[in-house]
Amino acid sequence: MTDQINQSGEPTANTERVFIFDTTLRDGEQSPGASMTLEEKLEVAELLDTMGVDIIEAGFPIASDGDFEAVSEVARVVKRASVAGLARSAAKDIDRCAEAVRKAVHPRIHTFISTSPLHMKYKLQKTADEVLDMITASVTRARNHVADVEWSAEDGTRTEIDFLCRCVELAIKAGATTINIPDTVGYTVPEEYQALFETVRARVPNSDKAIFSVHCHNDLGLAVANSLAGVKGGARQIECTINGLGERAGNAALEEMVMALRVRGDRLPYRTGIESSMLTRASKLVSAVSSFPVQYNKAIVGRNAFAHESGIHQDGMLKHAQTYEIMTPESVGVAKTSLVMGKHSGRHAFKEKLKELGYELGENALEDSFTRFKDLADRKKLIYDEDLITLVDDEIVHAHERIKLLALTVMAGTGGPQSAALTIEVDGEKMTHQATGNGPVDAIFNAVQALVPHHATLELYQVHAVTEGTDAQAEVSVRLAEEGKSVTARGADPDTLVASARAYIAALNKLMVKRGKNRPEIMAG
Numbered sequence: 001m002t003d004q005i006n007q008s009g010e011p012t013a014n015t016e017r018v019f020i021f022d023t024t025l026r027d028g029e030q031s032p033g034a035s036m037t038l039e040e041k042l043e044v045a046e047l048l049d050t051m052g053v054d055i056i057e058a059g060f061p062i063a064s065d066g067d068f069e070a071v072s073e074v075a076r077v078v079k080r081a082s083v084a085g086l087a088r089s090a091a092k093d094i095d096r097c098a099e100a101v102r103k104a105v106h107p108r109i110h111t112f113i114s115t116s117p118l119h120m121k122y123k124l125q126k127t128a129d130e131v132l133d134m135i136t137a138s139v140t141r142a143r144n145h146v147a148d149v150e151w152s153a154e155d156g157t158r159t160e161i162d163f164l165c166r167c168v169e170l171a172i173k174a175g176a177t178t179i180n181i182p183d184t185v186g187y188t189v190p191e192e193y194q195a196l197f198e199t200v201r202a203r204v205p206n207s208d209k210a211i212f213s214v215h216c217h218n219d220l221g222l223a224v225a226n227s228l229a230g231v232k233g234g235a236r237q238i239e240c241t242i243n244g245l246g247e248r249a250g251n252a253a254l255e256e257m258v259m260a261l262r263v264r265g266d267r268l269p270y271r272t273g274i275e276s277s278m279l280t281r282a283s284k285l286v287s288a289v290s291s292f293p294v295q296y297n298k299a300i301v302g303r304n305a306f307a308h309e310s311g312i313h314q315d316g317m318l319k320h321a322q323t324y325e326i327m328t329p330e331s332v333g334v335a336k337t338s339l340v341m342g343k344h345s346g347r348h349a350f351k352e353k354l355k356e357l358g359y360e361l362g363e364n365a366l367e368d369s370f371t372r373f374k375d376l377a378d379r380k381k382l383i384y385d386e387d388l389i390t391l392v393d394d395e396i397v398h399a400h401e402r403i404k405l406l407a408l409t410v411m412a413g414t415g416g417p418q419s420a421a422l423t424i425e426v427d428g429e430k431m432t433h434q435a436t437g438n439g440p441v442d443a444i445f446n447a448v449q450a451l452v453p454h455h456a457t458l459e460l461y462q463v464h465a466v467t468e469g470t471d472a473q474a475e476v477s478v479r480l481a482e483e484g485k486s487v488t489a490r491g492a493d494p495d496t497l498v499a500s501a502r503a504y505i506a507a508l509n510k511l512m513v514k515r516g517k518n519r520p521e522i523m524a525g
Contacts, residue, residue, distance in 0.1 A: 021240070022053045025070070026060060027247065045078055052275050055083075056084065062087065062097065068100050075101045082148060084107075087110065089111060089112070090138075109146050109150070113135060113152075116155035132166065135171050148177055150213070161196075178210055186217035189222060193230050211237050214231065218250045218251065223250070238257050242254050243301065255301050256299050258274045279333055405424055410497050417437070417438075419443050420444040420446070420497075424448075441500050452508055457480065473494050473499075476492070478491070489507035489509075
């Protein structure tokens with residue numbers, strides 16, 4: 001079990017156990033478009049079992065032969081957790097569910113019936129007395145099959161409190177070992193939900209004979225808050241799903257529940273058996289098999305949960321991680337905090353990122369590179385490590401250059417001919433020339449040739465994208481050969497033509513160094 005740690009790194013007294021009931025394979029799969037194959041369900045179930053989930057609700061056996069087979073197979077492969085199947089109050093549902101979970105190490109039947117006036121009148125078309133009789137009959141039948149029976153009051157948060165207490169008392173008397181009062185439609189608020197559990201547990205005389213459970217939907221964005229409130233009200237089982245997967249707006253997210261209890265043990269003195277370092281792995285698996293992407297800013301497991309771009313945040317993080325992170329990325333299975341480089345990043349983060357990539361630049365070189373980085377970040381949405389490597393390498397190449405690119409304008413299209421107006425600086429002297437060519441790159445190189453006459457032969461011209469996307473930086477490689485001497489240089493820019501000019505000029509600078517010439521024009525000699 002994962003130790004409970006507070007912000008100061010001290011263990012907390014999270015001694016009271018809360019059981020985690022995962023319904024990703026049942027309630028989660030009810031999300032439109034989230035159906036999983038048998039093999040995928042087994043893969044998810046085995047991971048949930050390994051990470052310490054206490055109860056895995058594997059499906060609704062009566063729904064289809066496929067669901068029955070999935071529950072049966074999950075029951076067969078799971079080694080530690082209880083395996084539950086869902087059943088309505090009908091005898092056929094309960095018998096089918098019992099058969100499906102028969103091979104489980106710890107089988108559970110989870111049976112339910114609606115108890116709110118709205119549901120009883122319009123959905124069930126049953127009277128209150130009929131519902132009470134069905135509770136007794138269904139729980140008794142389930143208990144005759146297995147020792148572990150959970151009973152749920154569907155739409156419990158919109159059920160009249162007196163009637164709810166009668167239902168709970170009868171369910172426990174008939175043999176229910178777990179009582180679930182779900183917020184089926186995501187309607188309640190935390191204070192109300194906590195009070196509901198306190199009231200039911202206080203008023204039902206045999207309430208100490210069962211574990212109470214929360215099951216909250218996220219229609220108002222309150223599923224996690226309501227679930228925690230229910231625990232404070234006396235519930236000791238939390239029903240949830242990986243990534244909050246579930247019908248409509250989803251269920252309470254397992255990873256958020258687990259980490260809220262882990263991080264805020266000072267206010268929530270409870271513990272779970274979940275190995276939290278497996279949360280990110282579980283999130284990615286469920287996202288992959290359900291084809292439901294995880295939003296970037298999703299708590300705990302979202303791509304940005306441990307990523308920082310703001311210069312103020314990055315500076316704070318570099319000084320002390322807890323300035324902006326209340327848990328370590330490692331605690332949820334993320335390798336490390338990510339300082340995302342972008343237009344909001346500051347010099348401190350830029351310098352540290354370069355150090356991480358193996359670059360130690362002097363102040364002037366750092367300032368020049370930072371200026372170019374900010375210019376790139378204004379034009380490119382995502383800055384990858386490869387972008388920074390290329391940018392700094394390009395800066396280093398040009399640090400001692402005698403020929404510098406100042407400006408480039410290219411005219412291209414189907415009409416032709418293509419032309420390039422190029423302005424360069426040669427040993428401090430500004431020079432401009434316009435040339436045409438068989439394509440824009442040829443025009444650029446012809447302009448360079450006119451401004452810096454030479455006899456070098458172009459042996460290689462190669463372009464590739466440094467990173468992905470239509471705004472990717474282009475990296476151009478150019479190899480020039482002259483009098484047996486060969487040099488290769490690179491140029492990078494989001495504009496492929498600018499990168500081409502940079503690479504060609506960088507190669508000329510290298511040739512000049514190799515030949516030891518004092519003036520560029522001597523290269524023609």
